[in-house]
Amino acid sequence: MNSRDRILSRLKEARVSNNKLPEIVESVLPDDLRQQLTSVLQGIGGTVVTTSSLKDITSYLLEKFKPAGRWISMVKDLDIPGPSLNGNPHELENVQVSIFHGHFAVAENGAVWITSDLMGDRALPFICEHIAVVVGSSDIVPTMRHAYDRIGNSSQDFGTFIAGPSKTADIEQSLVLGAHGPKSLTLFLVS
């Protein structure tokens, strides 16, 4: 018997009870998802911008970050260069701003669900200095329970919830934004 078999055979012997999986936990839902999302995301260091046109996104970002350095937009129709990716994530080191579509946002915690098919390169959302995500203003779910209902059994290679900028409070519990990943996160809710 190898390690695997020995572990499995011990597990078989250790089965002592038969607990059933629980029912779904219902939540008290907020009246205004957009308002909750905005206040929660701002509370964890993100910025929420509501807009009705993609044009506004470009001008907002150019105003905020100035057109310096390398920008990569995974959102078409913005007046910002698209991806020039060659499969080597290391050469993304100099990306200042990157912009993605998100599938939806979660009101209770400010997280946005993004999958590898929207990332261009999986390293991009983590290696850029600033990240912006575009989500439809009706694509907001109340809680993580609803988030997984929505994800269902979709089969993306890689997916992540991103809630605000990268951060740490490891030094005396002082919050610092921009630990290893983006120093800021801007969420555009587009109606």
Add this chain to the structure above:
Amino acid sequence: MTQPGSPQIPLDHASRAEMFNKDSSRVDWHDETLWFVRAKRDRAVKQLPEWESLREAASTIKLNVLDNLHDYLLEFERQAQANGAVVHWAETAEDHNRIVHKIIADAGVTRIVKSKSMLTEECHLNDFLEQQGIDVVDTDLGERIVQLAGEPPSHIVLPCIHWKKEEIGELFAKHLGTTPGSSDPGYLTASARVHLRTHFLTSKVALTGVNFAVAETGEVVVCTNEGNADLGVQLADVHIACMGIEKIIPKRRHLGVFLRLLARSATGQPITTYSSHFRRPRPGQQMHIVLVDNGRTKRLSQPDFRGALKCIRCGACMNTCPVYRRSGGHSYHHAVAGPIGAILAPGLDAKEFGDLPFASTLCGSCSFVCPVKIDIHNQLYKWRQVIVKEGYVTNSKKTGMKLMAGVLSRPWLYTSGGKTGRWLMRVFPWLVNNKFNPWYKQREMPPPPSISFQRWYKENKS
């Protein structure tokens, strides 16, 4: 600083706590910092009316996992392999370390980046790899700080919670070339970012822990605030994910329960910044998943203690524990400190860690905050009985207990003893209040009452 785990100082919790307690203003600062985190947790929890139902659901899911781990592990393995991952099985810490080393050696590298994994701490992976000539760079800021200082983490979520910013400033000046005397957290974090970015960009192997592994899909979920796990993995040719076998959950939708509990319990955040679902490796990348037993199957066969395997490593029990807060994580001389560590460690070695279940007031605060409803304080009490029966307590404790049992089983002795004690404390207080009596360390006793509770009760019960 103490060096837990070093064979030169086989000290128990009480002796190590005594060392920590020498600087009482530091103890107060440590205590208050952790209570601040506990208070943040409370504020986050109170915003969810369904909190108790979530705890109950999480506990039930985990109990179901423990009952069906055999089947879930096989399902997970099948799915993970179909996703293109290589699945390894390790019975012991040594097996785990050997497997990880072989993967690194096969990749032909001598340096790896690693994000937080309490399992690798439990297995002492860093020490082992260093002996094999592999340089391990911990990339979580707190872990990097203690690593540069040559220490293990003192807390599973807040690894350097016992360090002051001025000390970190000094450490960084020495190792990272920051300006001496600078201790601004923003400046120090920015310097660490630059230092670690070069490691992210040059490491071909990235090792991560696992918060949850989904049987249904074969994906592993890793939660960080810093983004260090993601940067490491996405820039590497080889991803090694190490997990205890109890990290399995049955369905993806169960993440909707656990991700609501984890960060709120840990730090009072609504969720960690990143909750990443690694299902298939990048094109051309290798993904290895190491499933580790290291005593877990043995624990599963112990009805009193198997519930500890529900733990999701949030650290809430540590932040709330009056003993942990005032004795520091290193006094537990085990990778996982605090109340949960005190019930996990004796399962690995009841002799070496026999002191830990006694490092508790049994107040029950740990069980109260536990997001998966582990009865931590009951298990602490049960471990004490096991440890005494196995003979792993000191002679002074054994004698004391026997003496106490002798008194408590003879009411006449108890009554007269109480009377004598009260009289002694009044007339010759120095007889009990002296440096040989540990109960008087850092403590003022109230004056003894003039009559016993028994007599007071008899006189007042109407």
